[in-house]
Ligand SMILES: Nc1ncnc2c1ncn2[C@@H]1O[C@H](COP(=O)(O)OP(=O)(O)OP(=O)(O)O)[C@@H](O)[C@H]1O
């Protein structure tokens with residue numbers, strides 16, 4: 001496999017929620033045009049760390065992030081960086097599906113509209129359709145685009161949120177358990193999407209499924225109680241983990 | 256025996272029943288609660304309900320029904336000369352009640368003997384005995400009235416005893432029934448659940464029934480009004496000119512116009528300011544800022560409206576007149592629609608803002624996160640995600656504010672004056688429906704003339720107006736809720 005240059009670098013990142021120390025001194029480089037998986041037991045800080053990468057933690061009052069995170073060599077916590085610009089570049093699919101109380105169409109068109117990606121309605125239609133197709137939900141919703149997105153099933157909402165995130169064409173896509181509510185068919189469609197996205201973007205995915213991590217990712221990081229225990233090539237981690245905790249987790253002894 | 260003793264005794268019996276049933280149920284299970292269908296205390300509650308509820312309800316019903324039956328009986332004994340008209344009858348009955356009340360008090364503090372009060376058939380001695388006991392009886396008080404009072408008092412005593420006996424009997428029956436059912440295999444839980452359900456339903460129906468009662472009393476009086484005054488004149492005449500000698504013009508259009516005009520100005524002022532304040536507080540302000548500003552704004556909501564009225568009268572009115580109305584040649588009255596509207600708007604700001612603030616806060620954070628995650632700014636998030644999600648609630652808040660504006664009286668009296676007028680000029684004095692309701696009902700009023708009864712027709716109109724507002728609110732909320740939930 002070709003080794004790409006680092007897209008995201010983190011150095012000594014610590015996150016505190018008030019008195020809770022949620023992320024402890026995490027340093028890792030995420031390469032461009034790869035899929036990186038974060039795995040680890042529930043509550044170990046995967047979501048928290050993921051949210052640091054597009055500064056979503058800014059919206060939480062009690063949350064404090066220290067350390068250095070750079071994207072393309074630029075410190076994203078620098079005062080000159082506008083988090084709005086950053087998030088336009090670093091898209092995110094949340095752990096819980098959160099469609100807007102708008103129509104399915106408007107949900108997907110929201111990002112392109114506020115960023116002015118379409119010059120006219122026809123272009124917007126095209127962007128929406130493409131995003132919904134890539135999110136593997138087009139066939140299910142093409143006849144009901146004007147119905148509320150909140151009226152979809154949990155799994156459909158999850159794919160709608162994926163479509164919404166990729167409609168703005170981010171350079172980095174952060175996905176927090178994007179397949180947790182999907183059936184095997186939809187899961188494999190989303191995995192195909194992730195695989196395809198990899199050609200142009202960096203994808204970071206949090207997952208509880210070892211098989212999924214093994215199938216879609218090239219790099220894997222294992223988190224445990226707020227520390228990053230092990231990070232390396234996915235094949236390595238799954239076949240030959242160096243740390244005992246990683247091995248125990250992968251083989252199902254802790255978690 | 257004071258009438259309070261009976262309910263107290265019933266309650267004591269019910270509490271005793273609670274403990275008795277609990278221990279009895281427990282003993283049928285050999286002291287092991289696991290063998291019982293319901294928890295021990297549920298059997299106790301069951302006994303409490305069965306003892307207290309039917310007995311107290313019976314007591315309440317009897318107490319309510321008794322005066323009516325008693326009145327009919329005493330009245331039928333009165334001679335025709337005293338019951339010629341409805342007015343005379345009620346006068347006679349009032350006199351009888353007063354004297355009967357006096358007899359009761361006098362007997363209680365022993366200034367009058369029971370025999371003297373009830374046995375004396377000679378009117379002269381009775382009158383002397385009553386006067387001696389300090390009850391105001393004039394020589395003109397007729398024998399029939401005095402006999403009526405005697406009867407009334409006797410009925411009262413008999414009824415009190417009868418009620419106590421009946422209610423206690425009901426309590427005892429309920430207690431026995433519940434104790435017999437305090438066995439481990441009886442489903443006491445669902446009885447208690449049903450009891451609670453009935454209690455809650457009772458509370459809800461009190462609220463509904465009083466509303467219905469209010470509406471009916473208004474309808475009744477308004478009907479009297481429309482019998483004496485043409486409804487066409489009332490609804491479509493543009494003249495409001497009541498005269499107590501008769502021959503008034505009672506067209507409500509000027510009043511309705513004043514109400515709507517002032518409310519409109521108030522809402523135009525209050526809605527944007529209140530809403531923006533709410534958005535600032537809930538979306539932008541830091542936690543510390545919020546903890547200071549929110550109570551401050553809410554202090555405004557606690558100011559009595561009469562104080563706002565004073566503010567309108569001595570500050571806002573003269574300023575508007577001296578700096579706006581007079582220089583622009585629009586009038587020289589300090590009382591004006593504008594004055595009342597602006598001050599009412601100030602009154603409504605905290606109302607709109609604190610309601611909207613709660614509603615905006617209830618929008619889940621995950622929606623904001625979704626929007627920020629797509630790279631939108633704070634104001635884009637507010638406009639495109641938060642406000643649409645909060646819209647049904649905000650519409651509700653605005654319509655509530657509108658209802659308050661329509662019903663407001665004090666600010667209008669002091670700020671806009673009392674002259675009924677139909678005009679577009681916001682610097683002219685006008686008045687509203689509520690102000691005229693008050694002025695038609697103050698002073699010496701005769702509840703048979705159209706000048707007084709018009710107040711009820713006006714009240715009914717206001718009621719219908721707010722009802723329509725509420726229906727619109729419900730419709731809007733439901734329409735958006737479908738989309739946004
Ligand atoms: N908003 C918050 N406020 C306070 N503490 C938080 C907050 N969010 C997360 N935490 C804490 O931070 C720690 C890490 O949480 P995080 O959500 O990152 O876990 P996770 O690895 O994503 O778990 P899961 O797999 O269950 O999603 C937890 O101990 C959690 O209690």
Ligand SMILES: [Mg+2]
Nearest residue numbers: 046047095176
């Ligand atoms: Mg998580």
